[in-house]
Amino acid sequence: MNHYLYDGTPEGLVSAIAAILDSGDDPEAAHLAVRQDTLFEEGLFLRTDSAAAEALFARLRERAPDAVQTLWYFTMAETSELETSLLRYIALAFEHGDRVNGYLTHGDVKAVVATARKAGRELHRMKGLLRFEQLRDGTWLARMEPDHNVIQPLARHFSRRLRAQEWFIYDARRHSAAHWDGHALSFGTLEQFSRPELSPEEQEVQQLWQTFFKTIAIPERKNPRLQQSNMPAKYWKYLTEKQGE
Amino acid sequence: MELQEKITILSGAARYDASCASSGSNREGSAGGTGNTSQGGICHSWADDGRCISLLKILLSNDCRYDCAYCVNRSSNPVPRASFTAREVVDLTMEFYRRNYIEGLFLSSAVNVSPDHTMEEMVRVAEMLRNEERFGGYIHLKIIPGSSPELVRRAGLAADRISVNIELPSSESLQRLAPQKKKEAILAPMKLIGAEAGVSLVERRKSRKAPRFAPAGQSTQMIIGASPETDLQILQLSQGLYRKMNLKRVYYSAFVPVNEDNRLPVLSAPPLLREHRLYQADWLLRFYGFSPEEILSDDAPNLDESFDPKTAWALRHPEFFPVEINRADYAALLRVPGIGVVSAKRIIAARRFAPVTHEGMKKIGVVMKRAKYFITCSGRPFDKIDQQPARLRQRLLLGEGSEPKQPRQLVLPGLG
Numbered sequence: 001m002n003h004y005l006y007d008g009t010p011e012g013l014v015s016a017i018a019a020i021l022d023s024g025d026d027p028e029a030a031h032l033a034v035r036q037d038t039l040f041e042e043g044l045f046l047r048t049d050s051a052a053a054e055a056l057f058a059r060l061r062e063r064a065p066d067a068v069q070t071l072w073y074f075t076m077a078e079t080s081e082l083e084t085s086l087l088r089y090i091a092l093a094f095e096h097g098d099r100v101n102g103y104l105t106h107g108d109v110k111a112v113v114a115t116a117r118k119a120g121r122e123l124h125r126m127k128g129l130l131r132f133e134q135l136r137d138g139t140w141l142a143r144m145e146p147d148h149n150v151i152q153p154l155a156r157h158f159s160r161r162l163r164a165q166e167w168f169i170y171d172a173r174r175h176s177a178a179h180w181d182g183h184a185l186s187f188g189t190l191e192q193f194s195r196p197e198l199s200p201e202e203q204e205v206q207q208l209w210q211t212f213f214k215t216i217a218i219p220e221r222k223n224p225r226l227q228q229s230n231m232p233a234k235y236w237k238y239l240t241e242k243q244g245e
Numbered sequence: 246m247e248l249q250e251k252i253t254i255l256s257g258a259a260r261y262d263a264s265c266a267s268s269g270s271n272r273e274g275s276a277g278g279t280g281n282t283s284q285g286g287i288c289h290s291w292a293d294d295g296r297c298i299s300l301l302k303i304l305l306s307n308d309c310r311y312d313c314a315y316c317v318n319r320s321s322n323p324v325p326r327a328s329f330t331a332r333e334v335v336d337l338t339m340e341f342y343r344r345n346y347i348e349g350l351f352l353s354s355a356v357n358v359s360p361d362h363t364m365e366e367m368v369r370v371a372e373m374l375r376n377e378e379r380f381g382g383y384i385h386l387k388i389i390p391g392s393s394p395e396l397v398r399r400a401g402l403a404a405d406r407i408s409v410n411i412e413l414p415s416s417e418s419l420q421r422l423a424p425q426k427k428k429e430a431i432l433a434p435m436k437l438i439g440a441e442a443g444v445s446l447v448e449r450r451k452s453r454k455a456p457r458f459a460p461a462g463q464s465t466q467m468i469i470g471a472s473p474e475t476d477l478q479i480l481q482l483s484q485g486l487y488r489k490m491n492l493k494r495v496y497y498s499a500f501v502p503v504n505e506d507n508r509l510p511v512l513s514a515p516p517l518l519r520e521h522r523l524y525q526a527d528w529l530l531r532f533y534g535f536s537p538e539e540i541l542s543d544d545a546p547n548l549d550e551s552f553d554p555k556t557a558w559a560l561r562h563p564e565f566f567p568v569e570i571n572r573a574d575y576a577a578l579l580r581v582p583g584i585g586v587v588s589a590k591r592i593i594a595a596r597r598f599a600p601v602t603h604e605g606m607k608k609i610g611v612v613m614k615r616a617k618y619f620i621t622c623s624g625r626p627f628d629k630i631d632q633q634p635a636r637l638r639q640r641l642l643l644g645e646g647s648e649p650k651q652p653r654q655l656v657l658p659g660l661g
C-alpha cells in the first residue's frame with residue numbers, strides 16, 4: 001500500500017489524484033489522506049498543482065461528463081475522509097466512462113456516489129427552502145446554513161429564476177456570499193454580517209404567507225413527524241413560515 | 246374584506262384538492278422577466294399535515310351557484326364566502342414568488358355567477374401574470390365545466406397545465422350527485438385541450454416560435470367512494486383517459502362526508518386505504534406496463550386491502566417467479582414486488598460490471614423485505630427462503646410485515 005498526502009484543499013485533492021494516476025501506481029493499492037503534520041505520519045506529500053487539477057478535470061469531462069458532475073457534488077460535501085475512494089472512483093471513471101455511476105456494488109464507487117447524492121439532495125432542497133426578504137433599499141437577502149457548500153450552483157439557479165431583482169445569498173456557516181446585480185453573479189466572503197433593516201411591506205407579505213401556510217394543511221391530518229422528516233428542524237431558523245414556533 | 250381573511254377562506258377551501266404537483270414543464274424565463282419552471286418540480290415547504298407545498302393553491306371564489314351533493318362550497322351550505330379580484334391574485338403570486346415561497350400558482354374556483362364569468366376572470370389572472378408581470382413560473386388553471394371553447398383555448402395558451410375534473414367515475418353518478426354539471430361539459434373541454442395540445446406540438450416541431458399549449462399537459466380528478474363504481478371500472482376509466490385523452494395524471498380523492506345528504510353513502514371514515522391502493526394501481530398502469538384487467542377481474546373487481554396491487558398480482562402468478570436478477574429484462578424486474586423503477590435501473594447498471602449477489606442487491610439500495618421471496622441471484626434463492634407459493638401469502642402478511650403504509654393523502658371532493 002502506497003501512502004500519499006495532500007494539503008486538504010479541493011484543488012489539492014484533485015491534483016494529488018492526477019499525480020497518482022499519472023505515476024502508474026495501482027489505485028486499488030494506494031491510499032490518500034490529508035496531511036496532518038504529526039510526527040508519525042507516513043507518506044509522500046503531493047504539492048497542489050492547479051494546472052494538473054484543471055487538466056484532470058478537462059480529461060474527465062471528455063471521458064465521463066456525469067462523473068465530473070459527481071466529483072463536483074462530492075467536493076460540496078467538504079468531507080476529508082473519502083479521498084482514497086475518490087481516487088479509485090476516478091480511476092474507474094477513466095476506465096468505464098459514465099457507466100461507473102452504476103457500479104454501486106463497488107464499495108468506493110458507492111461511497112463517492114452516495115456522498116455526491118447527499119450533496120445534490122441538499123442543493124435541491126435549498127432551491128425550495130431558501131427565503132428572500134426585501135430590504136429597505138429594495139434589494140433582497142436570503143440567509144442559510146446548509147451542511148454542504150452549495151452556494152455556487154444555488155446562486156446560479158436563482159440567477160435564472162429571480163433575475164429581475166437584485167439579491168444576495170449569505171451562507172452564515174461559511175461566511176460566504178453570492179450577489180446578483182441583475183446582470184452578473186459574483187461570489188465573495190463576508191466576515192462581519194448583520195441583517196440590514198427590512199422594507200416596510202415585508203412584514204405584511206410574510207404574514208400573508210404564514211396564514212396561507214397554516215390554512216393549507218388539512219386539520220384532521222396533522223402529521224408533525226412527516227413534516228419534520230421532509231423538512232428537518234435544522235432548516236427552520238430561516239423559514240418565514242416557521243418563525244415563532 | 247381584509248386580504249388575510251380572504252386567504253384564510255380561499256386557501257382553506259382549496260386545501261383538499263389533490264392535484265398540486267408542479268412538474269413536467271420546462272419554461273425558460275424571458276430576459277428581464279421573473280421566474281422559470283424546473284422539470285422535476287420543487288417543494289418549497291411542507292405543511293403541518295406533511296404534504297409538500299409547491300404552489301399557491303387557492304380558489305378565486307368559493308361563492309358557488311351550483312349545489313353538488315359532496316362539496317363544502319355548495320350553494321345550500323352556510324359557509325363564509327369570499328372572492329379575490331384578478332389583481333389580488335396576481336400580486337399575491339408575484340410577492341410570494343419573489344421571496345421563493347412557491348413555484349407558481351394553482352388557481353381553481355367555484356362557479357361564481359356563471360361558468361364563463363368565472364373562467365374569464367381566471368384566464369385574466371394568468372394572462373396578466375404572463376403579459377404584464379412577465380411571469381415565467383408555473384401556472385395550473387382548473388377549467389370550469391361549461392365554459393366556452395375560446396376561454397379554454399386562452400387558458401391553455403397562458404398556463405403550464407390545465408385540468409378539468411371528471412368528478413365522478415360514471416355519468417350516472419354525475420347526474421345524481423352533481424346534476425348541474427353535464428358529462429358533455431366536462432368531456433368537451435378535455436377533448437379540446439387534447440386536440441389543441443397535439444396541434445401545438447406539431448407546430449412547434451416546425452417552428453420554435455409556435456405558441457405552446459399547456460406544455461405540462463392536462464390532468465383530472467375524481468372522487469372515490471361517493472358512488473358505487475368498482476375499482477376495475479375506475480381503472481378502466483383512467484386507462485382510457487391516459488390512452489385516448491392523453492392525460493398526464495388522474496388524481497383520486499377519497500370521499501369525505503361534509504354534508505348531510507341522502508344521496509350520499511354513510512361512511513365511518515374516508516376510504517383512504519382505497520385511495521392509496523388506487524394510486525398504486527394507477528402507477529402500475531403508467532410506469533409498469535400493467536393493464537387494468539391484469540390487476541383486477543370481473544370476479545374480483547376491487548383492490549385487495551392487505552396487499553399492494555403488485556404483490557397481489559405476484560401472488561396470483563407464481564409461474565412468473567422467481568425472477569433471475571442477472572438475466573431478467575427491465576419489464577420483468579419491474580414485476581417483482583419491492584423492486585421499483587430506480588432499483589430496476591440500478592440492477593441493470595450494476596450487473597454490467599459483475600453478477601449481482603444478494604449482498605450486492607443491498608449495496609445498491611434495493612429493499613429486500615418483499616423482493617427476497619420472488620428472486621434468485623445467479624440461480625441462488627435468498628437464504629433459507631421458502632418459495633412455496635402457498636405459504637408466501639401468509640408469510641408476507643404475518644412475516645416481516647406487509648402492513649399497508651399510512652395512506653398518503655386525504656382528499657376532499659373536487660372544487661370547481
Ligand code: SF4
Pocket residue numbers: 309310311312313316317318319320354355356423658659660661
Ligand atoms: S364542486 Fe365546484 S361547482 Fe360543485 S358546488 Fe363545489 S365549488 Fe360549486
